[in-house]
Amino acid sequence: MSPFVVLFSRAKVTFVFCILLFSPPLWAELTIEISEGYDNAIPIAIVPFGFETAVLSVAVKEGQQGLEASKPSESKSDKISSPPLSQEKAPLDLAQVVAANLRRSGQFKPLLNSSMPSYPTSIEQIEFRQWRPLDIDNMLIGKLIDQGDGFYQVDMRFMDVLRKRQVLGKRWNQVPKENLRQIAHQISDLIYEELTGIRGAFNTQIAYVTMRKKGKKRHYTLEVADSDGFNAQAILKSTQPIMSPSWSPDGKKLAYVSFENGRSEVFIQSLDGQYRHKVASFKGINSSPAWSPDGKKLALTLSKDGSADIYIMDVKSRKLQRLTKRWSIETEAIWAPNGQSLFFNSDRRGQPQVFQVFLDTLEIRRVSFEGRYNANPEISPNGRYLAMVHGQGGFNIGLLDLYTDEFNVLTDTFLDESPSFAPNGEMILYAMNRNGRGQLAVVAIDGNTSQILRVKNGEVREPAWGPFLTQQ
Amino acid sequence: MIGFIIRHPIAVGLSILLHIVIALFMTIEWSEPNTVVKVSAQGSDTIKPSEIVDTNRSEPLKTFAVDASLVQQQLERIRAQEEARKLESQLLSAKTEQERKRLKELQKRQKIEQAKAEKARKLAAQQRAKTEAERRKTALERQKTEEAKRLAKLEKQKAEAEKIKAKEAKQAAALAEEERLKSLEKAKEAEKIRLAEEQRKIALEKENLAKAKENEALKIAQEKARAAAALQRQLEEEATAQRAAQKRKQMLSLRETYISAISAKVRDNWRTPARISPKAQCDLRITQTPKGSVTSVKVLNCNEFATKQFKEAAEKAVYRSEPIPEPPVKELFERVITFEFKP
Numbered sequence: 001m002s003p004f005v006v007l008f009s010r011a012k013v014t015f016v017f018c019i020l021l022f023s024p025p026l027w028a029e030l031t032i033e034i035s036e037g038y039d040n041a042i043p044i045a046i047v048p049f050g051f052e053t054a055v056l057s058v059a060v061k062e063g064q065q066g067l068e069a070s071k072p073s074e075s076k077s078d079k080i081s082s083p084p085l086s087q088e089k090a091p092l093d094l095a096q097v098v099a100a101n102l103r104r105s106g107q108f109k110p111l112l113n114s115s116m117p118s119y120p121t122s123i124e125q126i127e128f129r130q131w132r133p134l135d136i137d138n139m140l141i142g143k144l145i146d147q148g149d150g151f152y153q154v155d156m157r158f159m160d161v162l163r164k165r166q167v168l169g170k171r172w173n174q175v176p177k178e179n180l181r182q183i184a185h186q187i188s189d190l191i192y193e194e195l196t197g198i199r200g201a202f203n204t205q206i207a208y209v210t211m212r213k214k215g216k217k218r219h220y221t222l223e224v225a226d227s228d229g230f231n232a233q234a235i236l237k238s239t240q241p242i243m244s245p246s247w248s249p250d251g252k253k254l255a256y257v258s259f260e261n262g263r264s265e266v267f268i269q270s271l272d273g274q275y276r277h278k279v280a281s282f283k284g285i286n287s288s289p290a291w292s293p294d295g296k297k298l299a300l301t302l303s304k305d306g307s308a309d310i311y312i313m314d315v316k317s318r319k320l321q322r323l324t325k326r327w328s329i330e331t332e333a334i335w336a337p338n339g340q341s342l343f344f345n346s347d348r349r350g351q352p353q354v355f356q357v358f359l360d361t362l363e364i365r366r367v368s369f370e371g372r373y374n375a376n377p378e379i380s381p382n383g384r385y386l387a388m389v390h391g392q393g394g395f396n397i398g399l400l401d402l403y404t405d406e407f408n409v410l411t412d413t414f415l416d417e418s419p420s421f422a423p424n425g426e427m428i429l430y431a432m433n434r435n436g437r438g439q440l441a442v443v444a445i446d447g448n449t450s451q452i453l454r455v456k457n458g459e460v461r462e463p464a465w466g467p468f469l470t471q472q
Numbered sequence: 473m474i475g476f477i478i479r480h481p482i483a484v485g486l487s488i489l490l491h492i493v494i495a496l497f498m499t500i501e502w503s504e505p506n507t508v509v510k511v512s513a514q515g516s517d518t519i520k521p522s523e524i525v526d527t528n529r530s531e532p533l534k535t536f537a538v539d540a541s542l543v544q545q546q547l548e549r550i551r552a553q554e555e556a557r558k559l560e561s562q563l564l565s566a567k568t569e570q571e572r573k574r575l576k577e578l579q580k581r582q583k584i585e586q587a588k589a590e591k592a593r594k595l596a597a598q599q600r601a602k603t604e605a606e607r608r609k610t611a612l613e614r615q616k617t618e619e620a621k622r623l624a625k626l627e628k629q630k631a632e633a634e635k636i637k638a639k640e641a642k643q644a645a646a647l648a649e650e651e652r653l654k655s656l657e658k659a660k661e662a663e664k665i666r667l668a669e670e671q672r673k674i675a676l677e678k679e680n681l682a683k684a685k686e687n688e689a690l691k692i693a694q695e696k697a698r699a700a701a702a703l704q705r706q707l708e709e710e711a712t713a714q715r716a717a718q719k720r721k722q723m724l725s726l727r728e729t730y731i732s733a734i735s736a737k738v739r740d741n742w743r744t745p746a747r748i749s750p751k752a753q754c755d756l757r758i759t760q761t762p763k764g765s766v767t768s769v770k771v772l773n774c775n776e777f778a779t780k781q782f783k784e785a786a787e788k789a790v791y792r793s794e795p796i797p798e799p800p801v802k803e804l805f806e807r808v809i810t811f812e813f814k815p
Contacts, residue, residue: 040743041745042743042744042745105745107745108745135792137788137792160788162788162791162792163787163788163791195744195745195746195781195784196744196745196746196747196781197746197747197779197780197781198746198747446747
């Protein structure tokens with residue numbers, strides 16, 4: 001996190017918005033709300049999956065999960081046309097997870113269950129005539145079959161309603177109950193890629209830091225959750241601030257800054273709980289860890305030699321290489337996807353701007369020129385876009401196209417910071433302030449859609465979007 | 473005397489002339505004492521000025537003053553000279569008379585001699601002519617004889633040849649006659665045939681001519697009819713073509729409207745969640761039923777900006793456009809329609 005932003009945000013957290021009423025917070029779960037979608041979102045039918053044990057087949061009711069319903073009409077609709085329920089309920093409404101994912105992308109408008117003329121679960125059951133007036137092009141149908149012992153079979157078929165044919169079909173066998181949500185995310189990814197040509201990033205995780213106040217104490221938790229905010233798991237709890245989580249490229253480790261010992265220190269922790277290493281505890285500042293693309297090095301900001309400068313640490317040997325030597329503050333380094341240069345933030349020109357340092361020559365060049373304040377850079381996985389905190393009147397997320405030098409401000413939220421690209425490069429997750437509380441938000445790189453992720457009883461900051469969980 | 477004059481006119485004439493000349497010479501005063509009169513030796517009575525040789529011509533006349541005594545002297549001298557000349561003249565006339573007499577005599581002798589010579593010459597010539605005639609006569613005689621001989625021989629040969637010739641001629645004549653008769657016969661026959669043929673030909677020609685005339689007339693009539701028909705047809709065709717062109721034009725414009733209506737409907741139904749390049753473009757080939765239901769859509773000739781998602785979305789847009797707009801006129805309906813699609 002940028003020291004400038006921290007100072008700035010701390011001074012101005014006094015706005016209170018009373019637009020929406022929230023129910024009293026019971027537990028800390030990320031809630032995602034879509035604040036803006038595409039005007040021309042595509043209608044799509046995600047038909048509730050059939051659930052079978054032995055010969056019985058039912059479609060499960062939607063809205064069973066802890067996601068807060070963002071549209072009241074949706075919950076009302078369930079009463080009207082819920083398919084008959086079997087006594088045994090499905091462990092997860094996969095269709096609902098998929099529909100929520102697609103809706104969250106802003107590019108799709110899943111049909112309400114109540115609007116569906118029927119709930120087919122196999123191709124033979126589809127009466128295309130019935131669906132044509134609904135102005136949908138595609139439909140997802142599927143089945144969840146209880147295989148016993150907590151294992152399930154998932155069948156999905158993605159149909160072209162217009163051409164009356166199957167576009168995609170896939171079966172997963174022996175899926176443990178706890179992995180069903182991941183299957184739903186995979187289905188979402190498949191549909192998304194089929195229709196947009198871009199790999200979906202639903203089956204990914206995000207890391208973030210929540211802060212709750214209990215009495216006078218603040219409780220900080222480093223958490224990892226699915227991209228839809230579900231399955232949140234605490235990685236580290238502390239009464240001292242935790243900052244700057246960074247995903248290792250393999251998605252198995254996190255590097256972060258913890259003040260648990262009263263000063264900033266950098267740790268590496270494996271997500272399976274196997275180990276936790278303190279890798280930087282030098283005199284002065286130890287901050288902004290960033291993994292190199294090959295996962296062997298960490299870029300760090302250290303002030304052990306005077307002012308804050310950029311260093312590279314070999315993770316195995318802990319050997320350090322100093323990249324910058326300036327009286328000014330150099331911090332928040334990130335690696336270019338090819339691993340040959342780093343982008344960082346420096347106030348060597350008086351105001352913070354983004355610079356690039358090339359590892360072979362240590363040559364440094366300025367990258368950002370738009371406005372007086374550009375900090376906290378983050379590069380897109382394809383290396384084309386540089387997201388940064390852009391200060392001009394307020395602090396928003398700006399996007400610099402490194403191919404064309406075109407610069408756009410993407411957000412209109414308040415005190416935006418810590419941008420982080422989705423692994424498909426289509427979305428940026430970032431922290432912002434709303435109602436005086438830190439919340440997370442997602443914005444598409446074309447600025448067309450955004451969503452807000454929040455915890456009900458606390459604040460959430462320092463987001464980091466993890467890599468793809470499966471290889472393609 | 474007169475007899476003498478008559479007998480010798482030339483000599484008398486000459487003597488008169490001589491007298492006149494002499495008299496002239498005696499009357500003319502010669503200023504130049506050195507001048508010599510040249511007398512023609514040939515007895516010519518005319519003096520040609522060109523024959524007078526003026527020896528002092530080259531010296532120009534000079535005038536100078538002389539005194540009277542000198543003139544007297546000169547006159548004295550001239551008178552003496554005159555006297556001398558008179559004397560000389562008398563002498564000369566005597567001499568001339570003598571010469572004339574001598575000349576007369578000479579002429580007389582010459583004449584006699586001439587007559588004698590002439591006589592002898594004539595005689596000789598007569599003799600020579602006589603001899604020549606004699607010789608010629610003999611030669612002619614001989615030639616005549618030889619000629620007679622040769623002629624006789626020739627006559628003989630001629631008679632012989634004539635005889636053979638006559639014989640041959642006789643034979644040939646017989647043969648020729650025969651031949652001639654034959655050929656005459658033949659010719660007669662041929663002539664007959666030819667005549668017949670000619671007649672036939674003439675008849676045929678006549679017939680043909682008549683036919684040709686008839687044909688020609690028919691042809692002309694037909695041609696006229698045909699031309700009229702062709703003209704009529706052409707006019708009709710032109711009118712039809714014009715109408716067809718107009719109709720075609722109208723239809724083309726209507727067809728354009730029809731296809732734009734389809735294209736517009738497809739564009740209206742275009743939607744995709746995918747990020748599409750504004751440059752993307754494809755041809756869409758729609759196969760439809762008369763009621764406007766889509767039986768198939770083919771996405772063709774896409775440019776490099778058209779992704780899989782673009783093609784899919786284009787195809788879907790066509791299906792969403794069902795029913796495909798009807799044509800403005802029924803005959804414009806096309807089961808297969810292809811148009812360029814650019815959302």
